[in-house]
Amino acid sequence: xxxxxxxxxxxxxxxxxxxxxxxxxxxxxxxxxxxxxxxxxxxxxxxxxxxxxxxxxxxxxxxxxxxxxxxxxxxxxxxxxxxxxxxxxxxxx
Amino acid sequence: xxxxxxxxxxxxxxxxxxxxxxxxxxxxxxxxxxxxxxxxxxxxxxxxxxxxxxxxxxxxxxxxxxxxxxxxxxxxxxxxxxxxxxxxxxxxxxxxxxxxxxxxxx
Numbered sequence: 001x002x003x004x005x006x007x008x009x010x011x012x013x014x015x016x017x018x019x020x021x022x023x024x025x026x027x028x029x030x031x032x033x034x035x036x037x038x039x040x041x042x043x044x045x046x047x048x049x050x051x052x053x054x055x056x057x058x059x060x061x062x063x064x065x066x067x068x069x070x071x072x073x074x075x076x077x078x079x080x081x082x083x084x085x086x087x088x089x090x091x092x093x
Numbered sequence: 094x095x096x097x098x099x100x101x102x103x104x105x106x107x108x109x110x111x112x113x114x115x116x117x118x119x120x121x122x123x124x125x126x127x128x129x130x131x132x133x134x135x136x137x138x139x140x141x142x143x144x145x146x147x148x149x150x151x152x153x154x155x156x157x158x159x160x161x162x163x164x165x166x167x168x169x170x171x172x173x174x175x176x177x178x179x180x181x182x183x184x185x186x187x188x189x190x191x192x193x194x195x196x197x198x199x
Contacts (some may be wrong), residue, residue, distance in 0.1 A: 002097045005154070008106035012147070015098030019120035019139065026124050026132075034129060034188045041180055042123055042136040045173070049116060049139075049147050052169075053109065056154050061163075064151070068169060075176040082183035086190060 009057040016050040037081045044074030101157035105150040112146035115139060129188060133181070140177045145170050 023046060027039035032052050047069045055063025115138055122135025148166040155163045 002102055004106045005097060005102045008109040015117040019111040019117045022117075022120040022124040022173075023136075026112075032129070032191075034184060034191070035132065037184060038129075038132065038136070039123065042139070042182075043122060045113035045136070045140055046116065046120065047113070048155075048169075049143060052147050052151055052166075053113075056105070056109070056151050057162065058159055059154070061155060064166060064169070068172070069178075071169060071172055075191065076173075078180045079183060082180060082187055084189035086183060 006057070009053050012053045013050065013057070016053065020046045020050065034085060037078060037085065040081070041078040042072070044070060044078070048074070065093050097154065097157050102151045105153045108146040108153070112143045112150070114145035115146070119143065123197040133185065133188075137181070138172070140173060143174050 013064065020043060023039045023042040027036050027043065030039055033067065033091050039087050048067045048075045051067045055067070106132035119136045119140075122133050122138070126132045126135060131185045148170045152164060155166070
């Protein structure tokens with residue numbers, strides 16, 4: 001019965017790993033700095049979903065807290081980098 | 094994952110497959126589009142529908158495991174719905190300004 005869930009979560013893990021690889025490739029060869037910021041933004045979302053699916057697969061609720069922390073810090077990081085691209089400094093005087 | 098009932102495991106599996114495929118499509122679009130403004134819109138597919146379906150699958154599985162409704166994964170979706178447009182708007186403003194600066198130099 002739960003073999004279907006096992007296979008579906010394995011499929012989802014493979015998909016997220018491939019998506020993470022795509023974003024990493026764009027991060028490595030992005031022509032400009034804004035592409036790199038966008039690729040990092042995509043990478044943290046993919047990593048967050050990877051950890052959420054791991055929590056489903058192992059039946060544990062601990063992984064949810066890790067996913068929430070990744071979402072929080074990832075947002076702070078990409079917002080700071082986008083602000084830096086916009087103004088040249090993160091916190092304006 | 095010991096003995097999940099069928100009403101939880103089948104929809105959760107479908108949602109996981111949908112979320113994985115949608116996210117992979119979004120990231121492949123990030124890799125393959127050729128302009129920045131086209132690349133900007135591709136990963137938002139994964140940010141919205143991908144995260145929503147994975148969080149819904151997680152809600153189903155943890156509710157079935159604990160025999161009571163568990164809804165705390167909804168916070169993750171809510172948080173991403175709030176923060177993802179903020180990042181997109183900031184990045185888009187920066188990109189527009191860089192294009193404007195480059196056009197003014199030439």
